[in-house]
Amino acid sequence: MKFKTEEELLNFTKNIIGKKFIDIDTQKLLATNKKDKGILGKVVETGFYGYELNSNPEADFGELGIELKVSGFKTNKNSTISAKERLVLSMIDYSEIIDEEFEFSKLIFKNKKILIIWYEYDYENKDNYGEFVIKHYQLYNMGVDEEVLKNDFNIIKSKVLKGEAHLLSEGDTSYLGACTKGAKGTDTKTQPKSNILAKPRAFSLKNGYITGILRSIDISSQVLAKYKTAQEYIYEKLKPYIGMTQKEIWEQVSGIVFKEGDAIPKNLNKMISDRIIGKDKELGKIDDVFNKVIYEIKNLPVDKDNYPLERLSFKNLHLEAFEYEWNDSEWKDYFEEISFIVITYEGSKKSKNGERVLKDVKNISFTQEDIDLFGKSYNMVREAIKSKDISKLPYPKSYENQILEIAPKGVKGDDAYNNFFKGNKTCFMMDKDFVSSKIN
CATH class of the missing domain: 3.40.600.10 (DNA mismatch repair MutH/Restriction endonuclease, type II)
Structure with missing residues (x-):
């Protein structure tokens, strides 16, 4: 026809x-x-x-x-x-x-x-x-x-x-x-x-x-994409504040001054991002690039050599997400397409929250070799679920060159590993050496 x-x-x-x-x-x-x-x-x-x-x-x-x-x-x-x-x-x-x-x-x-x-x-x-x-x-x-x-x-x-x-x-x-x-x-x-x-x-x-x-x-009217990447937008917004401490940035964007002895919110980095970049749900209305990319914005404290002071964590693990073989899994699709936009704050293990300095905005994506290694950890979780044996989970340092490990995500005392089959108290985290190699 x-x-x-x-x-x-x-x-x-x-x-x-x-x-x-x-x-x-x-x-x-x-x-x-x-x-x-x-x-x-x-x-x-x-x-x-x-x-x-x-x-x-x-x-x-x-x-x-x-x-x-x-x-x-x-x-x-x-x-x-x-x-x-x-x-x-x-x-x-x-x-x-x-x-x-x-x-x-x-x-x-x-x-x-x-x-x-x-x-x-x-x-x-x-x-x-x-x-x-x-x-x-x-x-x-x-x-x-x-x-x-x-x-x-x-x-x-x-x-x-x-x-x-x-x-x-x-x-x-x-x-x-x-x-x-x-x-x-x-x-x-x-x-x-x-x-x-x-x-x-x-x-x-x-x-x-x-x-x-x-x-x-x-949708009859759409916001046009003014930026070519999500990272470009975020960097442009944060650029004027690079070199300032968290407290200095917050005081400038909110007008709220932290006084001696004030408790510093644990989520201060997120509060700063929401004010300067926009809240997650608002970004699609600001620039269309956010409607059409798979991304996550992460705030990460690093030392002077860009070595992470914390591990990068992901969403909680749900047992039903491991139903499929790795090549057909949603996790594989996720890691193949995701871009992590990492906002780094420089400090040290001794530096207090609020005193770290905004350093840079980095983009992390993954090679095929990385994806294959992620698959190894995924398959370990899948095998643990099939056998109902938590000893088979990919704990930190479970195998050579491991970059994806399972870790508790919740409050202390949750006993996340032993309660793995009872709830969503665990998540994937990335090895700090691996993250360092990416952002450097």
Whole structure:
């Protein structure tokens, strides 16, 4: 079926809302590919739009320059919706990208405009994709966020030019990721500027970005992204205060002066961040970059050599989050895409809260080697849960080169380890030597 205009295509696409994939599977593709998520795009392409299966490098609706993508979303406990996973676009050719400019790249040639068909991921029918229901459709133009995407493209290109394709990480960029691709985790390919083999990777729109696009379906007006990265915004806001103590900063931004003997709030760093940067829930209204990236802002005390005085901790562990194998887990997706924006305050073990000096803003993202090591700790937690044996948990120094460990998160006396199966009193923390290597 050929469409002469975007309007004609979208008017036809309205008819897909409410259908299950099994309803439009005219070629019975689901019968032989019940667990292949990639098959859903083929079902829509053949069964709804009447196209033949192809791997044509041109856009699916070539006459309109529009690419078709089918993607899932999930409903969260707080009733918000989020994309189920990143949206994979096209493979990165390491030999070609070094000579490409973003505006004329194969990436933009094929994906400038994307028609996204959204289905609701049904956990009760997770092994029967045919029962998933299509709920929304959306025409997305990459030109809306061109400056951010171009910056991301050039970050990826720069690493390949430096012979560092093997060090690419999804956390390096804001919206456009370089996700690993390959039938096996051991797959590798050559790169032009180094003899080191690199994992095959594809351009992808990151999960956080796709979630932002999904949530914009019913939003008539959006805040534009003025910054290319979340770190850039945060640094610009904090820059005038670098070199000042926590108390000096708080007195300047709040007008409240700490007197001799006053108790200094334990969360003073967070109070400062909220005043200068904005509260977490407000950031998306300040700059759109915060709606479309997966990030966490961390305040970290360090010594003069940038060595952490505390470990970096994460959200509490929930047993149900370890149901899946590492490669299919939410934790793996989290570490692949997350950017930790670390606000460092210099002091010493003897320095009191309030006396530490604002030093810098650092960004931490993870290499494939880091991700593999995270997986080892994840699998130890998973094995402990399966065997109901807490001795198998990844305690600090459980194995060589360990960077992710389990630790109590709560008040003293919680006996978090022994109560691991009774509540959410433990969390992942990062080894301080590892964090030091990242921020240095």
